[in-house]
Amino acid sequence: MSRAIHIPEGLRELLQDFTVEVIRNQPRDICDFALQYFADLKRRKREEKGQALKSSYEAMMFASDEEDNDEEFVVSAETYDPDNDEENREPTVIHPKTDQQKQRLRGVCKDILLFKNLEQEELSKVLDAMFERPVAAGDHIIEQHDDGDNFYVIESGIFDVYVTDNGVTRLIATYDNHGSFGELALMYNTPRATTIIARTLGALWCLDRVTFRRIVVNNNAKKRKMYDAFIQTVPLLSSLETYERMKVVDVLCPQQYTDGQRIIAEGESADCFYIVESGEVRITVRRTTEEGEIEEVELTTCTEGQYFGELALVTKKPRAASAYAVGNVKCLVMDVMAFERLLGPCMEIMKRNISNYEMQMANVLQSASNSRTFSDVATA
Known part of the structure; x- marks a missing residue:
């Protein structure tokens, strides 16, 4: 049998x-x-x-419920309920700053992922609550197993990250004059998982635990509730596991465009991937007419739930098409670093789409006397 x-x-x-x-x-x-x-x-x-x-807060809760005998340690997170948190009753401490300090602070915080989705009023409260901390070489910023007190944004300096297991200390990462750290213990109310030591002179901007949890964590929780259902409707992302979708939601930034506004330009370097949340986006390519003039020809359109800008990131070539808003458009945007880190499971799907672009572009460009090869154009 x-x-x-x-x-x-x-x-x-x-x-x-x-x-x-x-x-x-x-x-x-x-x-x-x-x-x-x-x-x-x-x-x-x-x-x-x-x-x-x-x-991702939800990712933490999801992962902490799974059994994984290969993991060296398990982090258990308490559920954070902003409405019932005693810390929300404490007043926010404001640290006065000079105009020069404010300018420096805004400069180092503009690319901090956790701050990108804050409303302007909330971001202003966060920046008001942050304070500067000069550091010397050898200073211990965070000690493994300590309770979390602050979230740190690096303005300058090199910082080494160590983990001690069974009496053996290992260097696992280094921050070199940019980045942020310390959010994990604050988001999930866990002890510090690493020790971080300044290798050089430097400067940090610090945000206290209460303000971080009240504003940043609460904002991220609202954002996930808002976008997770939508992300599940995007065909490209529907095959992702729950925790993978949560990570994607965490790094998406909403951007709005007005009618006719150019979103990406043919020939520019590729740094973002776009999902259309609402509205319509027109994709065009340039071609040379028989008279020798340059004209833009519509290649296709993208509507709600569809995406564009991925192929230039996959092929690592400049954009070979432009994208324009048709009416008012809202897109969810992911930067190239997050794209490469989080959308690996979707990469084969995106590569298969190249053949579709090939046929579309061949139809559009077939009458052009100096038509380009597919490898030159299928990178929008």
């Missing part, structure tokens, strides 16, 4: 990805290559889980 063989979930995809890498790299010793490949894969999976814990 034949016996049904159960194929573990994810095995086909795992072997397929490995096979692609073998063909791409043509290693001399497949066994050595396999050992290195799967070791790197395991490391990336651990890093992704750590990032999930760091970047």
Whole structure:
């Protein structure tokens, strides 16, 4: 009697990805290559889980409920309810600043992911509550296992991150004159997971625990509730696991555009990926007419739930098409770093879309005497 063989979930995809890498790299010793490949894969999976814990409150709650015997430690997070938090009754402490300090502070905070989705009023409260801390080489900013007190934004300096396990201390990361740290313990009410030491002279901007939880955590929770349902309707992202979608929601920034406004320009470098939340976006390409004039020809349109700007990020080439708002448009925007970190599971889907772009562009450009090759144009 034949016996049904159960194929573990994810095995086909795992072997397929490995096979692609073998063909791409043509290693001399497949066994050595396999050992290195799967070791790197395991490391990336651990890093992704750590990032999930760091970047998303719901991701933390989801992950803390799972069993994972391979994890070295488990972080248990308490549920944060802003409406019932005693800290919300405490007044916000405002730290006066000179105009020069305010200018510096805004400069270092403009790219901090956790601040990007704050309303202007909320951001102003956060900046008012932040205070400057000069540091000297060797200063311990955070000690592993301590309670969290502040969130830190780096203005200058190099900071090393250490973890101590079973009496062995390892250097696991370094911040070099930019970035932020310390949010994990504040978001999830857990002890500090690392020790962070200043390697050089530097300066930090600090935000106290109460203000951070009251404004930043509360804002992120509202944002997730607002966008998670929408993200599930985007075909590209529907295959993601729950915690993966949460990470995506955390890094999406809403942007609004008026009728006719150019969103991306043909020929520019690619730094963002776009999902249309509402409205319509017109995608165009330039071509040369028989008279030698340059004209823009419509390639396609994108409506609610559709996305654009991904292929230039996949192929790492300049934009070869422009995008314009038709009427009022709202997009959810993801920067290139987050795109590469979070949308790896969707990369094959996006690569398969290249063939669709090839046919569309061939139809549009077939009459152009100096039509470009697909590799030049299918990178919008």
